Amino acid sequence: MADHHVIIENLVKTYPGAQKPSVDHVSFSLPRGEMLALLGPSGCGKTTILRMIAGLIAPTAGAIRLDGADVSSIPVYRRNMGMVFQAYALFPHMTVAQNISFGLEMRGVGRAEREERVGRALDLVKLNGLGDRKVSQLSGGQQQRAAIARSLVIEPELLLLDEPLSNLDAKLRDEMRDEIRDIQARTGVTAIFVTHDQDEALSMADRLAVMSAGRLEQIGTPREIFDRPQTDFVASFIGAGTFFEGKVAESGLAVVEGLKTLRFVGDASVGSTVKLMIRPHRLLLANREGQTNSFTGTVEHIVYRGQILTLNVRCGDRLLQADLPTHAGLLPEKGGTVTLAVAPEDVTVVGQVAA
């Protein structure tokens, strides 16, 4: 921890005039070269954290350390960070190339080298040939890429990205993700990026920090977050799922109202009431009824989503959500009866219910 590149300690930000803090005692740290995704619903304080790290706003309390040293006395323009703003914040009076070149100029890089590096950056974000355009002549997606190029070209030590891909269509977004990931891996820059797209967070980041209402809910690898959410909020915010409450009858077995019993893997003391979750894609079509953790019900709703088919299956008074691969042989139809099963290790304990 102590030798981590970025250390955030008990960061608090209360905007003037606000009753509640927008960022509330958040602590985390990143080793050099890591990419962290800040994830959370709109208004939970993601941008605020980035802006404090950048030095654009001052924390109400808490500390930000880079390589162990408190940064509060370093002015913004000497922190050597790159930042992609949520609304791009390109310089409207400059061409694309001038925008990208700006940071290099500020660093006193010579003209020839500048031109060369700007050219490379333009290639990187697939804007070659658009360098001489005015910013206003770019589409939203192109602007976003120009902003990315501007922040990358200065080879910052720390890269801050605020929803850098929100305005791109799926295709381009995938490409840019790979690009950013690549550059980050190659240059070894530490990066923090904000997103509300969980797929983006899961696929790009080394670790995810999930926030809710100013607080850090959980921080961990994509797998930890997705498969072992530690709070209710994280469980329901990341990925879909069906939630159950059950009384633990014996170790690894809970009695759930309306269903029979549910076998699960995880710590839960006998007699306590636990919250359990099943991810939609962990529910599989079962061969036969009566199998462990199997549910039979009627298909109420089917949504085709290309790769997968999302089913809502009614079992008694519960609605189970299941995602089946579209190529999994004979697919159920609306109104039909299906039996779904789940492996005990795919039933996750996401919390205790106070008695």
Next chain:
Amino acid sequence: MADHHVIIENLVKTYPGAQKPSVDHVSFSLPRGEMLALLGPSGCGKTTILRMIAGLIAPTAGAIRLDGADVSSIPVYRRNMGMVFQAYALFPHMTVAQNISFGLEMRGVGRAEREERVGRALDLVKLNGLGDRKVSQLSGGQQQRAAIARSLVIEPELLLLDEPLSNLDAKLRDEMRDEIRDIQARTGVTAIFVTHDQDEALSMADRLAVMSAGRLEQIGTPREIFDRPQTDFVASFIGAGTFFEGKVAESGLAVVEGLKTLRFVGDASVGSTVKLMIRPHRLLLANREGQTNSFTGTVEHIVYRGQILTLNVRCGDRLLQADLPTHAGLLPEKGGTVTLAVAPEDVTVVGQVAA
């Protein structure tokens, strides 16, 4: 066709001063109660089509018919359509409730009924309690929902939605999708919505119209579009995939450079060169090498995406993209060797290559 609710015939729009038409001979039609998604990259003309249907701009050529009658002589305000604008266009001087109520007032609905219907609409979009807020006091997502409520409350015959969900996080977006889908199904209103999110298009729409540079590329059900894209553009725009070019050696068998042969299902005359596509999730882990349509290679890149694991597998000089479910037993690791296989019916012909 003739009895369809909305019929678009050879619609063309060239903006004054533009060299190329922004919408170029587009024709399609919708039966009453259908929901159509207009999908395509930024700037392809989606909004332009919506605005012509709404009557906000006049087509350069072509006709729009509602219930068989040409609408060109009906002024906007008598067309009884609901529209959600890309940038919301909420009335800034009114409260949320007043915004929603506006259309009802224009229709002379009495105060009591108005209040009741506005209340229900607010519930619907989960804005209960925010009715008295000024529009400027809402977050982006909340504004978008208010705009949706405003267009729904008048129970229009035709609903036009321009990227209605772009500013919502995954969770809320899913909920709103279901809500809109539900309302649409319940009220039987015909709806056209614009999106650049293919997941949204696939999961919400009865049919998809994919556009590119002003032209309609393909229109069809989600499955037709996803599984049987008729053009290169559609294939690469919707969903990911690995593309091959191969010479058809015999019916259903193509020789692909760098690979061996690829069996496919589809029409292609022997001797011609075809473009073939394999969707990532149709590539499965194979038990043994040498099976039909199987490829062995090294895992170059792994991305964990919650539900699925995306692999980039290098076979010779080709990179295959495969999506494996995360619960499919023992998962491959980066650098390891895997064998992937695909069923011939999952190898899609997406076009011919001119010799």
Next chain:
Amino acid sequence: MSAAAVPSAGSPTAGASRGMLLMLLLPGLAALVITFLLPLIWLLRASFASSTVGAFSGGDWTAQSYSTVLFDPFYWRVTWNTLVLGFNVAVFAVILSYPIALFLARTESRFRGVLTALAVAPLLTSSVVRTYGWMVILGDRGVINSTLQGLSLTDGVIRLTNNSFGATVALIEILMPYAILAMLSGFGRLNAQLEEAAAMLGANRFRIFTRIILPLSLPGVLTAGLLVFVLAISSFVTPRLMGGGRVFVLGTEVFNEATVTLNWPLAAALSVMLLVLFSSIILLYQRALRALET
């Protein structure tokens, strides 16, 4: 030297900000203090002087001028006239300027620049010359009267000028450019898409105007109204010349006391009176604006 991102005290560049702030404020404030605040203080001082010399260099203090202003019913009537004139001019100038401002705000015409310039052009004509222009139009043998007589619509002369009607008409025209400019800058919230949205919701042109355009432009209209009112009640050349000397308003009285009877203390006191009027109007206006916004 930008204050760019130094919005709050805790900021990393805050150390420099106090000195910076002073640097930013000093030149402009110095100019304003010299050419506005000090003259105003002098005005106050002068209004309490007893003689012409006292008005310049101090000396004794007396409230004589104020008691003259406050206890002379003539000045009450003048004040009332001033308010009536200001009100009429403000109302009509706003009504007549509104369509032009709306037109300029929306037109896509190539001539937009010229049209904007033309709307402002009246500001640049000497008021004496412009007044003469109005005399030609409204005079007893002017364009309107001769047209009416030519069409045999009237046989007598209709008195259109040398009275408060003439003064009002000319003031309206003279102050319209200010109203147009003020409205133009206040029309920022108007946005074609809002009108489209209203049309989609079933509002016809009339309703779009009354329910969307008008309310959205109301702050601009209020600002324009205030500006015109204030300029109208402080005007003196136009009411004097166009009113044929029959229109007595505070502006003409100030001018009269300052340049004809040389009673500077009284002129100062009348000016202070005018300022008090302004201030109360502005306060009322701000109330109205706040009420509009909540």
Next chain:
Amino acid sequence: QDASIRGTVNIVGFSGVFADNYQKFIIDPFKAKYPGIEVTYQQSKNSAETLALLTLQRADPKIDIALIDVAVAIKANKDGIFARLDPARVKVLEEMPAWARLDGDKAVAFSQDNLAILYNTDTVKQPPTSWNDLTDPKYKGKIAAKLGDTRGVILLPILDKLAGADYKQSIDPALDLLKKIAPNVSTWEPAPDCYAVIQSGEVDLSICWNGRAQYLHDSQGGKIGVAAPKEGSIGQTNTVGLVENSRNAEAAQVFINYALGAEAQATFAEKSFYGPVNTRVKLPDAVAARIYGSKEAQAAQMSLDWNFVADKYSAWIQRINREVIALN
């Protein structure tokens, strides 16, 4: 030529044609006579502005001589703006009438511009001959009369005399007469000015200053006619004053002595149609007629007790404004 006296004299005075004439007929000849004395002439918009300027510079005057309206001069003397002229240096004082030597020679009248009735020579075929003609109903709505300033203050004593009263007793008779004129008045603030409205035919008659009207009559084709009423008139009186604490008092008094002299006065009267004050001036008949009108009118020419009038100045204007103009 007398080059023995040296110095600079700074004069502030009226602008426009007056300034041109003053330069040409007073200053230039003076400079020819006294080459050692430099003279600068600064134009001022009006006497009020001049007074303001002088008041401001009281501690350190930059101006030595002011040409100023008599009413303003008297006001200035109340504030001690002007210095007493030295009779030893300004010998010509002896030639000035008593009424012209104000406040013990702290300002001396040097010219008078008579109030007259102007008429449009196209529309008025029978020029008015009497101030009483102003009440003639045929001029209804055809008179321009700016009376809110010195013009009104001068007209009142004239009308008082017409009514057989004395302005020192009461001006009520004059106001009553004025109220009879009022219905004929089209504008009390002629725009652009009281001469142009005659030229353009906007009105038939206008109560205005003689000098300028004569000048316009000559220069612009005789459209303006001047009627000098037989009951005589009163002139707007211009005074010259030596500024208190002037640093060039000596040279300044040399100048004043010259400017008040008969020769200078006569030339200026002939060129500007302003009546001279120096008692030794004898005007040619033609010139006298254009300044004062007929012999009858010349005989009836009046002068005022300016100290008395200055005291009533603003009260009279106020009464004209409130009792006549405001009610019409």
Next chain:
Amino acid sequence: MQGNQLLGRIAWNALITLLYLFLLAPIIVVFIISFDTRQYLAFPPESLSFGSYVKVFQNIKFISAFWRSLIIGAIVGIVAVSAGMLLSLALARYRFRGKAAVNFLILAPFLVPHIVLAVGVMLVIAPLGLLDSYPGIVLAHLGITIPYTVRTIMMSLMAVDIRVEEAALVHGAPPRMVFWRITLPLVRPGLIAGGVIAFLISFDEATISLFIVSVKASTLPTEIYHYLEYSTDPQIAALSVILILISVGVVVAVERLVGLRRAL
């Protein structure tokens, strides 16, 4: 287009035309009069000629006053814009005590009649020895023009996304560079519009100028005023027309260049 929509358009255009006619009526009259050959203002003209224009261009007082006004207006424009820029920055970007007072001080000159200010300005300027001097008249005009420049620049400044400045900071630009490279270029429309307005006001101001200047620094409006004291002839009309044409030209050029309306 529907019939009644067309009708509405025609009615609307007719209304606008009428209003413009009203707005420009006296100027049209002045324009016509300016060609009259007579030596006094009268309508309609007897016969037409460019004589008055020729005379205006031959009038040395007008010409030299015109250049003086031009110089004074230019200086006033530049100084008012500079001071206005700094004030706007302080007001738009800082929170400080007394901000309301500063705001009022900037708004108030809009509302105080010039006739009221004029004597006071003279009184303040006189002891500085600045009467009838360029610095004096420039100073006097600053008070009435700075409010306009602050207003227009503020409008531009508000429109500038602060994030753009932040982006420059983050990418290594010290505040000084942010100002020169980002903020200043972005508010240029406001600067130009403010400068033009300040110029026009200074160029046109008579009331206060009359108290400040007499000979050396007399401006065109004061010359016109003095001229009107003893003659009212078509020269004045011709001069007005020339000035209007110049101003319209300036406004149109600026509108073309930066879009004046945005800044207003």
